[in-house]
Amino acid sequence: MTVVASKYARAENDLYQTEPWVTEALLRHFPVDWMTVWEPAAGNHLMADVLKEKADNVYTSDIAVYGRPHDSIYDFLKPHGVWPDVSAIITNPPYGKGNRQARLFAEYALTRCKGLVALLLTAKFDFGNTRTHLFRDNPRFAAKINLVDRISWTLDGVTGTEDHAWYVWTEKPRLPRAPVILYAGRSQ
Template sequence: MSQNRSHAVMAQRAEPHDSLDFFPTPPWATRALCWHVLRELFGPTEDMTVWEPACGIGSMVMPLKERFRRVYSSDVHDYSHLWPGQERVDDFLMYGSESPCIEKQGVDLIVTNPPFRLGVQFARRALEAPFVHRGVALLVRTAFLESVERHRLFTEHPPAVVAQFVERVPMVKGRLSRTASTATSYAWIVWARGNTDTRLRWIPPCRKALERASDWPADEVAA
């Protein structure tokens, strides 16, 4: 029997309830957020601070460091053996898990690719945190826009922008892969304090312009 490769089937990504749901973000997708979304909403970000609370192996942290003055990184799992840049091992969903520095000084933004099944909890935690001064950006499957539970989230906390990728953003469980492909569609959902007039934007084709050889494992670049 041949495999069913329809879009509806291929776009599904089922994970066990206790899975870390660790799918590293291709760095170019974070640069796309910075160039095509955040600059329009917030202006220059070079003097801003940001927290990535599901940092994994740092694939989102590194491009954020290109555009922000200070990037904090943490994850519920210890990935420091794969990426020494991880600063803390903390459960973002536990109130009080933020570092003393973040609690005292706050951050301008939270930017992350949350576990899909915990996306609503990540959004609420970030949006309701008093130490987040300007906004929140979550990279999610476009299917995240559906469901009654998420409708409640969007009604109570209307985002400023839904930025839909027109290109696919391929992600592979547990690793970065330059050659991966996917049928799953992704978008950035961005909330900005005081901005509740949700707009739909398209992120134009930009992978070729924004990715770098240094983003990928050496064996992938050489392939």
């Protein structure tokens, strides 16, 4: 994710932790009560902790451990043969160069979960012409939640220069209507 100027080193493994209000904003529009959720890039569980307040069960995995233990160490970008059977995948994935890791995360998430998939990505992520299969041409793409407040990736209130949004895919192909655009912020 673009949170610092390119002359600075990026965090190892793209560990940028998500302030709780960001996940709460998603859940206001897409509740996960009674769902089984997989957080596959769990980091230090800032997102998982908010999900656990509502979901029936939250399964955590990551390629690395930063303190909080995960249910498993799992490289989400490798074509593993097995994965947990869940009703939702929700995460803030690593973005990678040119957002390539983020695109792969979206593709694998949609393959591995036929229910709700919600990814926190940059606000223009859906503009790429290599991503039309995820958005314009994808009948599961249901909503984009534009975050009207900027996220502090340093968790100290200092915000970056990048806008972000939640991208949400749902279980059933959408009706013959366009996906919706919603708005959310720290307090609404």
